[in-house]
Amino acid sequence: MRRLLLALPFALLPLAIAQAAEVHDHEHEHGSLGAHEHGVGRLNAVLDGLALELELESPAMNLVGFEHAPSTDTDKAKVAAARAQLEQPLVLFSLPKAAGCVVAKQELQSPLFGDKPDANEHDDDDDHDADAKAADGHEHHHEHSEIHAHYQLTCAKPDVLKTLDLSQIFKTFPATVKIQVQLISPSGQQGVEATAQAATLKF
Template structure:
């Protein structure tokens, strides 16, 4: 199923190019779906048969309030709390109970999760080509979830309200979605947090 999300950036490249803009002047690429921008996260949603995949990429600032290595006890506690929340996707993403979605697999990656093994090559890029800690001190948090839905036809939307409430520094989530009705890209905010398939 990993192939679904790997193909997503290519399938949605025209949408991403139309939305690509940044408040920062960086001379390097941060990936296909836009640059590192505080307050803004990216979410890929793929529903294929009974499999729902969710892939969230966010600046650490949105989720823990900072991007430097956690050295103080207070910072370590913030990282641990955010990680604990991220480990419970069914509490972060509002899915119709009738769809019967259950988590099958998850991956959480960030330089802030010091004990987290991640597949990195010699350049500091992970297997997806993301460079999670840049020379500017930016840290990203990447979460990938795979869920099995017993009745996927009942899954008509994903409500991001719980995610916005859990991480209030996230002001906007750019969503790229592929489902039974095709593909689309849209921008969500705490006031407009429901994404329909």
């Protein structure tokens, strides 16, 4: 059952790409779906009782416009601005004030933030790059930097959360073309693909 649900967003992709092609001429990205793909983010959203958990993963390119370690003042300013925006989940996810949601915990991770993605990572990046390509090239490699944001919120009135509105994410980070969402709520689990034109999801 779970495999079927997880496959659902991918079944919708050909139609979505065809519809978006006119607007987004750069929608010719190819490669494995669910992997690192520019313009595509991933979101897991779980509403369970008073708890709302949101986990957003995105290529850094979608959020700051590059994937290398920031070296210039301009790059550093872009990273700082993106981080500041990601530190405001109530705004970013357009959560209604009536729901009374407060942030219980949040965690932002990215090589661009100077974080070490793995506690076992060597300090010598060159050595690690060689190791990463040889061992697990799909994880932690610097040419494909990811930004990972994890939020745990407590909502006093979760019944108010009828929908999840992602429109602010698309406005804040316009290089994000679509977000593949796994949504789990009291009504069940669903796989949905959100775009700027269809940014509101039902819990």
